[in-house]
Amino acid sequence: MPEPTAKQLDLEREQTQQEREQTEQERARTERAREREKTGRWKAVVETIPIMATLATALVAVFTSLQAQAQYRDSQASERFQNAVALLAGDTLTTRVGGVALLGQVIEDSPDRRENAVRLLAAFLRVRFPVTDAGRAQAVGEPAPAAEEVRAVFAALEARGDVQNVDLGRISARNLMMSGTDLTGLVFSRSDLSGSMFEKANIERGAFMRATLKGVNFRGADLTGATLQGADLTGAQLQGADLSGADLTETTGLKSAQLAGAVTDAQTRLPTGVTVPPAEEAASTAAQP
Structure with missing residues (x-):
């Protein structure tokens, strides 16, 4: 193989030098691009600092205002x-x-x-x-x-x-007009509520032990699980009331006709001799003025 001539060697050296210069130029461009990117990121961070500070100040102001309002x-x-x-x-x-x-x-x-x-x-x-x-002892009149x-x-x-178990026992509160209201959580043991209107009221698990309930209108009321043990129900209206699971043992003044159309179940406890009238009798009683 013949030895390269001086001219060929010069050409190769020239190409190598050009390649080296191109590589250096590429490296320089890459470094400049990295610097620009880094500078851009720092600039973005610096520019967001006032915005973040303003936002933080606003949040502190809102929190302080809310706290002041709560304290007020x-x-x-x-x-x-x-x-x-x-x-x-x-x-x-x-x-x-x-x-x-x-x-x-x-x-x-x-x-x-x-x-x-x-x-x-x-x-x-x-x-x-x-x-x-x-x-x-007073009669329920007008x-x-x-x-x-x-x-x-x-x-x-x-x-x-x-709020539950609100003790309203032993109070005299006759002639209350509470139809359709929620009376759950109120305890009326030994109270006198004679003449009150509780029609269609929610009295689930109501507590009326030994209460005086003469002439009270419980028509259509929810009395599920209620305790009326020993209450005076003389003249009370229980037609259509839900007495599922209710305890009416030892009540006084209660007659079967007062329970016309009432809902009961196996857990309902009635006083001796008192029953819920059959459906046809209940309908007849309900039709009476």
Whole structure:
């Protein structure tokens, strides 16, 4: 194989040099591109810093505002509660009703104080309107509205939410108009509710042990699982009521005709000698004025 001439060697060296220069140029372009990319990223980060700072400031301001509003509402609820306690002890009917209304606002607006407000209203009724033997003995005559304070308390209790076992026992609350309302969670043991209207009310698992319920309208009410043991049901209307699982043992004044159309099951406990009339008899009774 012949030796390369000097001219050929010069050409090869020239090509090698060109290739080396091209490689260096490519490397330089790549480095410049990387620098531009890095600079762009830093620039983007720097530009977002004021935006993030503004956003953080806005979030802090919103949080502070919400916190201040919550503290204000809590302060208002506390003030209303304290004012209500003072008003309930007032000498005039208007003052006491105003106290009940204030506690009603606390029940609606302040979940943290709701249970205390509910139980305070229940205690108010027990102290202000205690049941008496003389009151129980009174006949149920022409319907007269319940006392204004009593009506105001029951209106406030409608917003009680999930507060249960509210003790309204041993109170005198005759002639309440509570048709279609939710009375679950209220305990009326030994209370006098004579002449009250509870038609189609929700009284599931209601507690009426030894209560005076003369002339009470329970038509169509949900009394499933209710305890009416020992209650006075003289003249009470239970037609169409759901008494599934209810305990009516030892009740007084209850007659079979009062149960016309009532719903019962194997767990319903009736007093001795009292039965639910057959369907045809129930329909006949319901048709009577």
